Amino acid sequence: MITLKGIYKYYDSKFQRTFVLKDIDLEISEGEFVTIMGPSGAGKSTLLNIIGMLDEPSEGEYHFLDQPAHQLSEKKKVEFHRNFVGFIFQAFHLIDEMTVYENIETPLIYKGVKSGIRKGMVAEMLDRFNIVAKKDLFPAQLSGGQQQLAGIARAVVGKPKLLLADEPTGNLHSGQGKQIMELLSQLNSEGITIIQVTHNEEFARFGKRIIRISDGLVLSDDIVSDTNEPN
Amino acid sequence: MINSLKLTFRRLFRTGEHTTTRIISLIAGLAFGILLLSEVLYYYSFDSFYPDANRIYVVHENVRMDKSSDKMESYPRVSGAIAPGLKSEVPGIEAATRLNSIGTSVFYTEDKKSYEADFSLADECLFDVLPMPIISGNPKEILKKPMTCLVSTKVAKDIGGEVSGKIIELKKYPGKKLTIAGVFEELPENTNYKYDVLISMVSTSQFFSYDGTSNWMGNDRYYAAVKLAPGVDPKTLEHAVREMQVKHQDIEKMEQQMGGTVLKYSFIPIKKMYSEGAKDMILILTTIAFAVLFVSFMNYILLTLSALIKRAKSSAIHKACGAEARNLQQLIFSETFVLFFISLVAALILIWVIKPLAEAQVGHKLISVINPQVIWPLLSLMILLLALTSYLPGRFFSRIPVSSAFRNYNQKKNKWKLGLLSLQFAGASYILTILVVVSMQYNNLITADHGYNTEGIYYGETQGVEAGKISTLLNELRTVPGIEKVGLGHSLPIDGASGNGVFSSGREKELFNVADFYYIDENYLSILNIPVTEGESFSHGNSVVNDLLISKKGAEKLKVFNGWQNVVGEQVDISAHGISTIRGVFPDFIVKSITEPDLRPSVFYYYPAEKFEQIRADSPSFMFYVLIKTSKTAGSGMLKKITDIFNQFLPYRDALVKNLSIEQKAGYQSAQGFRNAMIAGNIVILLITVIGLLGYTSNEAARRCKELAIRRISGANLPDILRIFILDLEYVAIPAVLLGITGTWFTVSKWMQNFANKVPLHWGIFVGSSLFILLLVAFIAAVNYTRTANRNPVEALRYE
Structure with a gap:
């Protein structure tokens, strides 16, 4: 599903070139649940943004669903966002002036889903994530956990093949974090490929594969053994 | 679109959006800009209400008064026989008419009531050239018959009841009784030749001691208008007109005596006649109007872009949800549309509120500007402004890079903001200096010694x-x-x-x-x-x-x-x-x-x-x-x-x-009106500039609060900090102000050509106005930065 070959990301300033990612080679198959770990500034989020086509590599090739993503036009990338990719953020990033319902509905509007069908799809999400009662509230009126539930609902309402989660539990307390991770596991078991970035070792093991990076380099790429799976 | 509008209304009065400020800025700019531009367009709308106005021309007499000079003076008045002569002797002229004004006069009806109206003598061809809808009577017959007249619907309404057959008598001409025989629709205000009562031309001898209706030379007091046949270029008529002059005016002999051309006739398009005579005023009013609109819209864009930086994450979220650039542009367009619409409505209400004041200045009813020649260009301009003001922020918003938006987009450079701000400074100094010069020139006019006493x-x-x-x-x-x-x-x-x-x-x-x-x-x-x-x-x-x-x-x-x-x-x-x-x-x-x-x-x-x-x-x-x-x-x-x-x-x-x-x-009302327009324009521009400056400095203070705090911690006191930040602004303001006063120099030099008695353009005027703007900038910046600089630096760093 995802193939990264020799990916570099760097920024040129007047006198020097600062590398964020160096020679990343990576293959991720459909249905995987991958965790990316590493210290702050290691390049985790940049890697996630490149995979999510929100950022472009400086060098290298990136193939997504057998398409050369590094060569895709903006229009094509938008099409991929609409149909195949969902994003979950640490800071939830719900749109403040929209209600929960409207936030979840937004990707469907951009996707061009008709109003009647949209209503059904949003209602299904509200029901599934247990936030029906919150549908008319604005993000500021919700707890962190509730906001993240709404964020996940918004990410998956368009039935993406790939879910990218950038520290999805970073702003939550452990109880809420665990609930979110269980939800992600469930989504993965339903066939959605998930790539998450986290600092949390316990939550990292919800993934089936852990990639550790540091200073822009892949240090290790390990399969999580059953015995290592969280309780 | 509906979704975008709904979101716009929700976002309207959120803090940090500068919505109120942006609306005030737009209202001020739109109200003043619309008022001035509608006045300019009104000048261009004169006489365009006549059907076939493109084929109607006013006959001008070009005379060389002085033998020693080649300069010919042009007047829109000719001798009595010229109009009928042109009709009969110049092929290509479909119809011709002449009017002879008696002026404004009080008149009385038989029931001893008095009214006031503009009287004019007119020949029976008037409505062939300058047609107006006839409510009653046969104008051709009426204008052939001695001492009969047609009155406008306004006069008819003032008199009341059925006016046909009523007798009126002018105060100016006691004993001369006129019979009303018909009614025509009142002329709009935007006409070069205004009349309320038309008296048949054959009655001339009753009102003038000398009847010059048949004169080929002299007694040149007749306003003559011709309608050309379709497709006829007035330049092609020169030869036939010359032939007419040779035949009736013995022009060749006159030219021999005077040693060259002495008298010529030209045809000026009736639609252009007014605007041609008001070129300087049009230039100045248009310049001020666009200066005000420009500053106002630059300010709007400046504040909008500042607000959008705070919403950079929102742009990224929409993109992550699958939004294309055009979706984001549509979002910004909806916001701009709503704010623009609110501002436009408020601006129109403001114009309505100040209507008596505005009408006193422009000398006509504001309702008169509501005609297609004014409305369509204004509407087009509004649409263009809406498109521009939504396009630039929309383009900016849609191009914010997603990855950096999720981090901290606030720390970007802000040269563009300074650029927009400098345009405002240039506009403000431009119009302030103009105001000072215009006020001085006006005072010079009304206090100048006219050579005779008027007091008491x-x-x-x-x-x-x-x-x-x-x-x-x-x-x-x-x-x-x-x-x-x-x-x-x-x-x-x-x-x-x-x-x-x-x-x-x-x-x-x-x-x-x-x-x-x-x-x-x-x-x-x-x-x-x-x-x-x-x-x-x-x-x-x-x-x-x-x-x-x-x-x-x-x-x-x-x-x-x-x-x-x-x-x-x-x-x-x-x-x-x-x-x-x-x-x-x-x-x-x-x-x-x-x-x-x-x-x-x-x-x-x-x-x-x-x-x-x-x-x-x-x-x-x-x-x-x-x-x-x-x-x-x-x-x-x-x-x-x-x-x-x-x-x-x-x-x-x-x-x-x-x-x-x-x-x-x-007699100096127009100069006074111009000065008042300047004062109003200046207040508006200064208000907008102050608003823009407040917005800019607030944003800058917020953007650089970490820097401010670090400077405080490093030992800088308040004057040190203010000096740094104010100097940053003044470096932008100084060249902008210089640009503004240079523009003023050119504008006022042109405007002053209208006056024989000019106030000297002393350099002190320009220096004083520039200093005022620079001090204003420093003052506003000092107020805003002091607030931020006085915050506890630790708090500011924590906040950051």
Whole structure:
């Protein structure tokens, strides 16, 4: 599903070139649940943004669903966002002036889903994530956990093949974090490929594969053994 | 779209969006810009309401007055026979008409009620060229029949009921009874030639002592208009017009005598006539309007972009949800549309609120600008502004890189903001300096010495006062305490004067033209405090009817032409008067106004009071004024006292007495209106600039609060910090202000060409205005940055 070959990301300033990612080679198959770990500034989020086509590599090739993503036009990338990719953020990033319902509905509007069908799809999400009662509230009126539930609902309402989660539990307390991770596991078991970035070792093991990076380099790429799976 | 609008309304008054500020800025800019631009477009809309207006031309007479000059003066008035002559002798002219104005006059109906209207004589072809809808009557028949008239719907409404068959009588022309035979739709205000009552041209001899309707030369007081056949270019008519002149005017002989072209006719498109005469005003008003709109919209864009930076994450979220660039642009367009619409409605309400003030300045009803020639261009401009103001922020918003938006987009450089701000500074300094110059020029006009006294002087029209009662009226006035002197005069310096030619001996040639004030009595000059510097002034015992006083300039010309050492006692031949004896010379004074001075020499002829009475008895329409000089201690209420006395001698008690000083100032109303427009424009631009500056400095303070805190921690005190931040702004402001005042220099230099008497463009004006703007910038920045700099640095760092 995802193939990264020799990916570099760097920024040129007047006198020097600062590398964020160096020679990343990576293959991720459909249905995987991958965790990316590493210290702050290691390049985790940049890697996630490149995979999510929100950022472009400086060098290298990136193939997504057998398409050369590094060569895709903006229009094509938008099409991929609409149909195949969902994003979950640490800071939830719900749109403040929209209600929960409207936030979840937004990707469907951009996707061009008709109003009647949209209503059904949003209602299904509200029901599934247990936030029906919150549908008319604005993000500021919700707890962190509730906001993240709404964020996940918004990410998956368009039935993406790939879910990218950038520290999805970073702003939550452990109880809420665990609930979110269980939800992600469930989504993965339903066939959605998930790539998450986290600092949390316990939550990292919800993934089936852990990639550790540091200073822009892949240090290790390990399969999580059953015995290592969280309780 | 509906979703976008819904979100816009929710976002409208969130903190940090500067919504109120942006709306105020737009309202101010739109209200003022629309007002000025609609005025400019109104100038271009003159006479465009006539069907086939593109084929209608006004005939201009181009005359070379001075043999020694090649310059031809152009006037939109011709001799009586020209219009019908063009129709009959120039192929390509489909129809031609002429009008002869009688002016504004009070008129009476048989039931003794009085009204006021603009009267004009017109021939029967009027509606062939300048058609207006006819409500009743056959205009061709009416305008052929002596002493019949057509009235406008407004006059008909004022009179009330069925007006056809009613008899009216002009106050100016007692005893001349006109029968109303038809009604036409009232002319809009945007016309070059306004009339409310049309009198048949064949009635001319009833209103003028001389009937020049058949004249090919002279008596050129007819407004002539022609309608060309479709596809005819007026330039192609030159030959036929020349043929007509050769046939009827003996033009070749005249040209031989004058040594070149002496008289030509040209056709000016009726739609362009007004705007051609108002080119300078159009340039200035358009410049100010666009300066205001520009500053206002730059400010809007500046504040919008500042607000959008705070919403950079929102752009990224939308993109992550699958939004394309056009979706984000649509979002910004919806917001701009809503704010623009609210501002436009508020601006229109504001215009409506200040309508009386605005109408007093522009001199016409604001409703008159609502016509297609004004509305469509304005609407197009509004759409263009809406598109521009939404496009730029929309483009910016849609191009925010997602990855950096999720981090901290706030820390980007802000050169573009400074660029926009500098444009505002340039606009503000431009218009402020213009205001200062215009105000000084206006004060220069109204306080300038016109060469005669106006303080404490009143004048009243004598129309309607019977000849035998004139002397009684004068005696009554003389008995009033506070009235020092009473005199008579045919015309006033503020009205201007007719032109007459001064001839050489034997009338061989015209030496020069004079501004002829016609007749005055022995008190007139002393009332106006015009001294006689050579010879003697008119006096009851020593002067005879038609004795002459001439201005210094005229006396000098006579000396040159005739080789005289002294003009006093000499005889001079002036058209319309014949030979008269010069009794004295007076200094030249401002004839009409400083803005439109009549630079010709001027003359007065002597009539004693009895002669005025005698002429009035012979010709009731002979008009003249009574001039009254009051003492400095006369106190208030003098106008009413004088009016009451006049009313005793008027059957309809409708005396019109005016204060000369007030009327003189009223003559500068357009300059005053322009100055007031400047003041308003300046207030608007300064307001917008202050708003923009407040927005900018608030954003800057927030953006750089970490830097501010670090500087404080590093030992900088408040003055140190203010100096750094204010200097940053002043480096932008100084070149912008220089640019602004350079623009002002060019604009005011052009505008000042309209005045003979100019205020000097001293460098101090430019330096003073520039300093004001720079200090204003420093003050506003100091206020805003002080607030941030005084915060606890630790708090600021934690906040950051």
